[in-house]
Amino acid sequence: MALRWRRTHLGTEADRATFRTLHTASLASPALREGLTERSAARSVKHLRALLGTPAVAVTDAAGLLAWDGIGEHHGVHAAPLAGTTIEQGSTRVAAADELRCLTASCPLRQVVISPLVVEGTVVGTLQAFTDVATASLVRACDEVAAWVSTQLELAELDASRNRLMEAEVRALRAQISPHFIYNSLGAIASFVRTDPDRARELLLEFADFTRYSFRRHGEFTTLSEELRSIERYLLLEQARFGDRLGVTLRIAPEVLPVAIPFLCIQPLVENAVRHGVADQGRGHITIAAIDNGLECLIEVEDDGVGEDPERVRRALAGDAELDSTGLGNVDVRLRSTFGDQYGLVVETAPGAGTKVIVRVPKFSPGVHA
Missing domain, CATH: 3.30.565.10 (Histidine kinase-like ATPase, C-terminal domain)
Structure with a gap:
């Protein structure tokens, strides 16, 4: 008698959602472990947008926009001013349409959730999630993803500190x-x-x-x-x-x-x-x-x-x-x-x-x- 094989899915939908989230985070992690730069932001921003599920996501440092992914790139000019207020306050906030100042009638982006990226107690940049309506769950999600990104950036700083220490030790040996x-x-x-x-x-x-x-x-x-x-x-x-x-x-x-x-x-x-x-x-x-x-x-x-x-x-x-x-x-x-x-x-x-x-x-x- 021939045996018939039928593909089945393992786990519940919640299990699969958890796996997808962890997999997406793992894709962003290697880039973030290089520190907060244009290169690392460009390589990780699409994965961060997948985690948040928003129409657009921006990553900034303290000086301005590093990377954008999604629709409405004309809002890139607003990323730096939006980041400035959040860096000063040091906490997640929601910016409404009056701060976005969007003149494009067809643009669906009307609100943005901005969360700080913190390394060793200092706000070094922001994660910005652009959407039509900023729900409470999105605010919470953006805050959590920003905290995870901050952890990766802190690990990058630890790696850099370790390398600087090793170089200093080699210089000491040379001396x-x-x-x-x-x-x-x-x-x-x-x-x-x-x-x-x-x-x-x-x-x-x-x-x-x-x-x-x-x-x-x-x-x-x-x-x-x-x-x-x-x-x-x-x-x-x-x-x-x-x-x-x-x-x-x-x-x-x-x-x-x-x-x-x-x-x-x-x-x-x-x-x-x-x-x-x-x-x-x-x-x-x-x-x-x-x-x-x-x-x-x-x-x-x-x-x-x-x-x-x-x-x-x-x-x-x-x-x-x-x-x-x-x-x-x-x-x-x-x-x-x-x-x-x-x-x-x-x-x-x-x-x-x-x-x-x-x-x-x-x-x-x-x-x-x-």
């Missing part, structure tokens, strides 16, 4: 590049100018490439491959200074070289190893390993130096700037901000036992691209 390292590197290069000009030339090129990478302006993220190449340059310069007193072992799995990581998150760990693991005792050995661990990459930086007091390390990772001379806390915060709290630094150390720093990062993470 921590030791002047002594620069002086000692140039001194080591100068010492080879007469005795070994070819090596002096090579070291000078490595120094130029190292500083170019460290002070580059683009990109919050880099690949492990690029970071390791910069570290290699750094170690070549330090080996020119220490000679055979500085030993280096690299164990790098090729599979993890393309992994994206925050810019300058491994280099400070190596600088710390040289400073406290080698310079403090005049000689030492550093081991750098990058290990393929399934869905994750493990990066280990280990030295056989004098070690650290675990309590001092804990305080440095907790944000004590006086103890964080090489930016370990900075790196820890950026790793956690990027990948989640489970991906912070792990430091194994004790006085006289050397130091091992372990970084665990996912091979793939949404939004993290070099």
Whole structure:
């Protein structure tokens, strides 16, 4: 016996209406998460009009109209004056025909509901719903949609603040590049100018490439491959200074070289190893390993130096700037901000036992691209 399939709708009409509303909101959300701009307003305004179900919708900032969708575009000139009053009052209001001043007899738009868009307590713009009659339900709907838009804009501001913080942290790391390292590197290069000009030339090129990478302006993220190449340059310069007193072992799995990581998150760990693991005792050995661990990459930086007091390390990772001379806390915060709290630094150390720093990062993470 043949079975006959008949398409059925799941859920009640209320369920379907809820789904449509959520779906429409999800279409507007990505644009609004970019902040309140002409581009984001233009991309989201049609979805906002679908949410409100009105003949026309306008989005403004504090200066004027950003985007319009629907009929009656001649009312666009009224958007800025309408927004001004609402921004001053800070609450949803209804403007009648006398404020619209419409001279087009056939235009059905006679009233407009104007709701403020608020970010961190400041009214930054308005959502305006144009209609023939502004019912109480429309006023309530416009107020709710404006509140949702405001939430998206606040999330955009949080994202922007996070990016500004990350940039500030990277600038702080750049500022921590030791002047002594620069002086000692140039001194080591100068010492080879007469005795070994070819090596002096090579070291000078490595120094130029190292500083170019460290002070580059683009990109919050880099690949492990690029970071390791910069570290290699750094170690070549330090080996020119220490000679055979500085030993280096690299164990790098090729599979993890393309992994994206925050810019300058491994280099400070190596600088710390040289400073406290080698310079403090005049000689030492550093081991750098990058290990393929399934869905994750493990990066280990280990030295056989004098070690650290675990309590001092804990305080440095907790944000004590006086103890964080090489930016370990900075790196820890950026790793956690990027990948989640489970991906912070792990430091194994004790006085006289050397130091091992372990970084665990996912091979793939949404939004993290070099």
